[in-house]
Amino acid sequence: MATLDRMGCHRCGRVRLHADAPCPACGAAPIAKAAVAGASEPFVGRRGELQLAHDALGGALAGRGRVVMLSGEAGIGKTRLAQEVATLALRRGMLTLWGRCLEEPGAPPFLPWTRAMQACLRACRDERLPALLGREAAAAVEIAPELAERLPPGTAVPAIGEGDQARFRLFAAVAHFWRQAAALRPLLLVLDNLHWADASSLRLLAFIAQDVGESRILLLGSYREAGLSRQHPLAATLAELLNTRQFCRLPLQGLSLDETERMVAAASAVTPPPAVIATMHRRTEGNPLYLVETLRFLHQGPCGDDPHAAAARVETVPSGIRAVIGQRLNQLSAPCCELLAIAACIGRDFDLPLLAELAGAGSEAALLGRLDEALAQRVIELVPPGPQYQFSHVLIREVLYDELPASRRVALHGRIAESLEARHAGGLDAVLAQLAYHAAAALPAGNAARALDIAQQAAARAVALMAYEEALRCYRLALQLQERWLPAERARHGALLLALGAVQTHAGENDAGAVTFLEAATLARTLGDADLFAQAALGFENNGWRISRPGEQAAALLEEALAGEDGFDAALRVDLLAALCRACIFCGRQPQANAAQRRAVALARELAMPQPLFKALAAILPARADPAQLDERLRCAREALEVAERAGHMEWVDALTGWHFGDLVEKGELDAARPLAQVHARVADAIRQPFMQAMGLASLTLLAAYEGRFADAERLAGETFTIGLRFLPGNAQGAYSLQIFVLRRHQGRLGEVLPVLRGLVGSVPRDSLWQPGLALICAELDLHEPAREAYEALAGDGFAGIARDGMWLTNIVFTAEVCARLGDRPRAALLYRLLAPYAGRNVVTGTNIACFGAVDRYRGMLAALAGDDANAAAHLEAAVALDERCGGRPWLAHSRFEWARWLAACGEAAAASTQLDAALALGRELGMAGLARRCEALQRELEGAGAATPSAPEGLSRRELAVLRLLCAGCSNQAIAERLFISPHTVAHHVRHILSKTDCRSRTEAAAWAHRHRVAAEGREQL
Structure with missing residues (x-):
């Protein structure tokens, strides 16, 4: 490194007074200057990339953060360009921090982030930082313990918990940390070599990138493209980043011939002739690292001033960077190469004490002398403050490691594992992942049982840090070790499967998790282990219900588990019965669900323990598709909330308050629903659960749209969508689309979706869940033929094609409106009967996505179409009463209009005018342009109804x-x-x-x- 002498001695770290003098402390001689500068010395070209980086830095300084990714092959100059950008950032007063990723599988989870956070805490001495961090950053202590010292006095570090919601809280805390640090000083955060990052670090990157656009942060990453398959975790992260407005990717190509000339001139004391440089450019394709290594190779031979000899020697350069590096390593002494091979087993980074311990016999002077030889040849670099070293390029480490004989590797990994365990005997947490890697790599010579124990400990530690992807790797490693070396331990195999399935569920790998739990259930049957089977059945059900997977298989497993329930403790039986209740709900077996819940509640009351009772009461709440369950759901929800509140564990409520809110709106109890939505939002914000936060925002969106606060509703819908994208992107898009449909329909702006609609007409499958909405939009826009086509696709077999799920009622009322508009009298009676169980209620869609007003309005329209005047009058009057009592002003305007239309058709002009005037006034007040136009048209008809004219x-x-x-x-x-x-x-x-x-x-x-x-x-x- 060119700055090595200025930084200090490569042995003891003391600053030298003169670059060429021996160290005054330890007497170490200065490192001789190499004939060829290291690859990190010259920097040429990349003007376009630097200009973009310059603009991105300016944007970050102005509060418009960016995410920029440098990509390219090994040696193309990604890190060197990042160093140049860092120099630009420092000149502009930005704090520059690096989070480098290590290629070894044993790297701890979140390593690039923890390294960067540690560097930030060392650099930020501003007295305002503790106050800025506050409670929001406290959860980040889980991965950066040093943060605890910088939090305001008395700040409580929250219990992080488990699951997706807990990881959301951790990620939100880390994101808050960076936003607050950037509030003090604009920040360049460099994440180098992301192709080696653990998957959990990549998930955190995608999370933070969502909000970086409104901060003073430039997040600069680099990764190697080669070997980046679709299955690589970075591929998924890059795909997610592409959806963020502030993301930019910069693929780096080889240097041009002109840039190659300047690169060679800057890196060499004697510039080769143009013909030689042209040959070098052709052979290396402008790869900077390959160029420098080729130049080194060229200077090692006796070419003199003969350009032909030099060109001929260039032609003998081995093809590929690794081969050229191998040639350079051959110039080192055998003892030096032996020492570097040991260091390569440790990793790219290695410290002097561990290397000395592994090197064994020999004096310290001899060891340092060999390191001096490697330093002089730029094979390794000193990492301040020392005594830490790293290979100057990862490819050097890879070449040395790959050349080691297998038996030598195994022995070295075993010794590294033993040394790590001895050196960290007081607390292995910090090195568990590294230790697990070396212990496994030491087999078969090492201790298989100990390697398995360490792998399990590393997995459990990763779970505690919410590094679920790292936990998956460690649990899979543990299973491989158990199956390969300890196959007789079948019970342990079952426990590992349960743990793996739980982590797969947390990591969102639901399909893989389901397979794992089924494998555990099969093993439990073989072993006759009832407890293992019960846990596998619970895991399988829990894996599926949140994503609404059909519950038939889960119900079968739980019923099989409960067949042997006599051997279970009461709390486990409650868990099984509550899970069975949910499973039966999700496969349409409501009577069995009710029976299971009654048993669970009775057993939980006998236990007199709050959590089992809460679980039993809450199990029935997803039964939204059964109208007969509404009052029972309301009663159970109220009691469950009381149980959680008395126990002081409001975090138990999870989705309960959201479901309860929807039930209250459906029942028409808006006075109770409104404060409950606020309670839900407060609890969700306190415990930082994304599912709860999205559900709470959806509830507030529903209320705003229902009450006619359209601007608030649109803003809240956007916030709901943003949070939903972070944990369930597929559902988030569908929910947002429906919320915007409600608003645009109220505003009379459905014409804005007409271009998209024209693309959909004819392309939507006849059995698609979008058919009812498509039919209604077409009818609203007077596209009668497409409306009739979509409607007929639904009407076959008595509307049996409309699935009996959480969207059934919404789809039926959409279809009922189309039926009334198309005048389909024969089917009106059938739809009227289908809606009968919901009379007197509101239509609530899904998980509080939207409310479509009183069911009675739709029944009144159908009754009017069927010629049932008595019921039409009763239903329309009831709809107006419910909408008015609940404060659903937009739907009140619709209900009054439909009532006026029916009254006008019956010749009751005066009564019709009364309802019509009220509907029109409300429509104009709320900005409901489409409804206002329909009201005005009907008003004109009423005004001319009794007037006799020459033409009439x-x-x-x-x-x-x-x-x-x-x-x-x-x-x-x-x-x-x-x-x-x-x-x-x-x-x-x-x-x-x-x-x-x-x-x-x-x-x-x-x-x-x-x-x-x-x-x-x-x-x-x-x-």
């Missing part, structure tokens, strides 16, 4: 004249209904009035009458 003999109303003209054109009642956007029943009502007023006995006589009075002729242009 016998006192026919405008609507009756329109019906008569279409009748003259030969249209059926169905065709007239479609043309005038009214029901066939209303058409028939108008025809009766026409016949009465014109004293005609048939439609034919009415047509003749119209021709005599020139009514038909006047309407031809319009028709």
Whole structure:
């Protein structure tokens, strides 16, 4: 390193007074200057990349953070370019921190982040930092214990818990740490060699990148493209980053010929002739590391001033960087190479005490002399403050490690494991992952049982840190060790499978987790281990219910487990029964679910323990598809909330308050639902659970849209979507789309989706869950043919194709609206009966995604279409009463309009005008343009209903004249209904009035009458 002497002695670290003088403390001679500068010395080219980096730094300084990724092959100059960007950042007053990733599998989880956080805490001495960090950053102590000293006095470090929600809290805390650090001083954070990062670190990177755009942070990463398969965890992270607006990828190519000339001139005391440089460029393809290594190779031979000899020697350079590095290593002495091979087994980074211990016999002077030889040849570098070293490039370490004989590797890994365990006997946590790697690599010569113990400890430690991907690696390693070296320990195999399945569930690998739990259940049957089987059944059910997996298989496993329940303690039986209740709900077996829950509650009451009782009561709450369960769900939820509150464990509630909120809205108890939504939001914010936070924001979005606060609803929907993307992106997109549909429909802005809709028409499968919504949007936009096509796709077999899931009621009311608009009288009665169990309630979609107002409005529209005037009146009046009592102002406007429309069709103009005026006033106040236009059109009809004009003999109303003209054109009642956007029943009502007023006995006589009075002729242009 060019700055080595200025930093201090490579042995003791003391600063030298003169670069060429021996060290005053230990007498070490200065390192001789190499004939060729190291690859880290010259920097040429990359103008475009530097300009982009310069712009990104400026954006970060202005509070517009970016994520920039440098990619390319090994040796292409990613790290060197990052160093140059770091220099630019320092000149602009930014704090520059590095988080380097290690290639060894034993690297601790979150290593690049912990290294960067430690460096940040050392660098940030600002007295404002503790106050800025506060409670929000406290959970980050889990991966950076040094943080505890910088938190404000008295700050409680929260118990992090387990599961996805706990990891969200950890990630949120780390993200808060970086935002607050950047608030003090703009920050360049470099994450080098991300292709070696543990998967948990990559998940944290994706999380932090979501919010970096509003901070003073430039996050600069680098990774090697070669070998980056679709299965590599970095591939998934990069795909996620592509969806963030502030992400940019910079692929680095080889240097041009001109840049190669400048690179060689900067790295060599004597510049080779142009022909030699051209040959070097062709051979190396402009790879900077390969260029420097080729130059080293060239200087090792006797070429003199003969350009032809130099060019010929370049042609003899081994192909590939690794081969060239091998040639350079051959120039070192055998003792030096032996020492470096030992260091390569430790890893890219190695410290002097461990290396000395492994090297064995020999004086310290001899050891340091060999290191001096490697330092002089730039094979290794000193890492301040020492005595820590690293290989100057990872490829050097790889070449040395790959050349080691297998038996030598095994022996060295065993000795490294023994040394690590002895040196950290007081606490292995910090080195468990590293120790597990070396202990496993030491087999078969090492201790298999000890290697297995360490792998399990490393996995448990990773779980405690929420580094689930690292935990998966360690548990899989433990299973491999157990199966390979300790196959007789079958019970241990079962325990490892349970642990692996639980971590797979936490990591979102639900399908893999389900397979693991089934494997554990199969093993339990073989061993006759009832407890293992019960835990496997519980794990399988818990793995599936949150993602709404059908519950048949889970129910079968739980029922099999409960068959041997006499040997279980009562708490385990409660868990099994509560899980069985949920499983039966998710496979449509509601009676069995009810029975299981009753047993669970009774058993939990006997136990007199709060948590089992809470679990038993809460198990029934997902039964949203059964209308008969609503009152029972409300009762169980209220008691469960009381149990959790009395026990002081509101974190138990998880999704309970969200489900309870939805039930309260459905019941029409909005006065209770509103404060519950606030309680849910406070608890979710306190315990930082993303599922709860998204559910709480969805509830607040629903309330805002339901009450007519459309701007608030749109803002909250966006916040819900942002959080949902972090843990369940597929569901988040669907929920957001439905929320925006509700708002745009209220605002009369569905035309904005018309271009997208035209692309969907004809492409949506006939059995798609989007068909009801598609049919309704088409009907709203007067696209009658696509609406009818989508509607007919739903209507077959008595609407049995609409799945009986959490979206069933929403899809049925969508279909009911389309049915009324299309005038499908025969099917109206069927839809009316399907909605009967929900009379007097609101329509709530999914997990509090949206509310579509009173069910009675839809039943009233269907009854009116079917000619059931008595029920139409009762339902529409009930809908208005419910919407008004609950404060659902947009739906109140719709209900009043539908009531007015029915009253107008019945000839009750005065009553219709009263409802219509109220609907129009409310629609205008809320900005419901589409509804206002419909109200105004109906108002014009009512105003002209009784006025006799020359063109309207016998006192026919405008609507009756329109019906008569279409009748003259030969249209059926169905065709007239479609043309005038009214029901066939209303058409028939108008025809009766026409016949009465014109004293005609048939439609034919009415047509003749119209021709005599020139009514038909006047309407031809319009028709």
